[in-house]
Amino acid sequence: MTTLTAVEQLNTRVAGVLGRMGLGVVATFATASVVNGMGIVPMLFQGVLGYVIIFLPLLMSLGIGFFGQNLSTNAIKGLYFAFAGAMGLSLSLLFYLFTTASIVTALIGTSVSFGALAAWGYFTKRDLSGWGPFLFAGVIGLIIASVVGIFLGSTALQMTINVLCIVIFLGMTAYDMNRMRDELYYENDETVDRAQWYLALSLYINFINIFTSLLQLLGNRE
Numbered sequence: 001m002t003t004l005t006a007v008e009q010l011n012t013r014v015a016g017v018l019g020r021m022g023l024g025v026v027a028t029f030a031t032a033s034v035v036n037g038m039g040i041v042p043m044l045f046q047g048v049l050g051y052v053i054i055f056l057p058l059l060m061s062l063g064i065g066f067f068g069q070n071l072s073t074n075a076i077k078g079l080y081f082a083f084a085g086a087m088g089l090s091l092s093l094l095f096y097l098f099t100t101a102s103i104v105t106a107l108i109g110t111s112v113s114f115g116a117l118a119a120w121g122y123f124t125k126r127d128l129s130g131w132g133p134f135l136f137a138g139v140i141g142l143i144i145a146s147v148v149g150i151f152l153g154s155t156a157l158q159m160t161i162n163v164l165c166i167v168i169f170l171g172m173t174a175y176d177m178n179r180m181r182d183e184l185y186y187e188n189d190e191t192v193d194r195a196q197w198y199l200a201l202s203l204y205i206n207f208i209n210i211f212t213s214l215l216q217l218l219g220n221r222e
Contacts, residue, residue: 006185013184013192014122020200024084025207029107031088032095041096044089057087058143061205073194080201087208094215102219109218110211113166114173118203121174128178135175138168158216165213169206176202 035041044053060083064076071079095103121128142165149157180199187195 010181010185013187013196014180016196017180017184017199017203020080020196021203021207024080024200024204027081027084028088028091028208031085032091035089035092036095041092045093050093053086053090054093057083057090060086064201073197076194076197076201080197080204083201084204091208091212094212097221098215098219099222102215106211106215106219109214110207113170114207114210117170117173118177121177122181124174124178126178128175131171131175135168135172138164139172142168162213162217166210166217169209169213173203173206173210176206 035044044050060079064071064079064083142161145157145161145164149161176199183195183199184192
């Protein structure tokens with residue numbers, strides 16, 4: 001039997017996190033594409049139902065953030081894909097509003113920028129733990145500003161929010177990869193699967209927020 005070195009084991013664990021994140025992204029984009037292709041988006045986003053669909057992923061992410069540490073591995077896994085599906089349902093509105101070319105361009109831009117910051121956060125020898133309080137405060141500010149922006153309908157405010165969202169969640173990507181390196185190195189074999197799903201969720205949220213902001217900032221509408 002071949003025994004993995006500590007570095008090889010860490011790389012395998014990180015690859016597992018990224019693979020889980022990728023599954024969530026695929027599930028979200030598949031859901032958004034299917035719902036948009038069914039031609040029911042205008043009906044779904046009318047009245048109260050539309051607000052429920054838009055805010056459901058936010059409420060789910062807050063719930064997972066508050067109670068996730070007490071959940072089992074299977075519960076986190078199930079919630080992760082439920083969250084990815086809910087996010088896909090919400091994103092179907094953007095898939096309806098923006099051109100396919102804009103969606104593809106935003107996806108490529110997100111993948112490149114996300115990958116660059118993820119690699120830097122993982123390989124840098126700097127300790128990025130000090131970024132945490134500022135980034136989390138920025139996320140709370142974004143949530144509040146986004147809710148206000150929905151009701152104000154200000155184009156300038158929405159553009160500002162999108163720019164800040166890209167910057168903050170790219171920072172979160174570097175921060176999460178930096179802490180992941182240390183967390184997974186010391187994680188026990190019995191709990192590593194649970195940790196991987198939880199960390200994948202963090203990266204998934206970063207990726208989706210960067211994508212949606214980039215699409216709304218630079219995309220062309222149908």
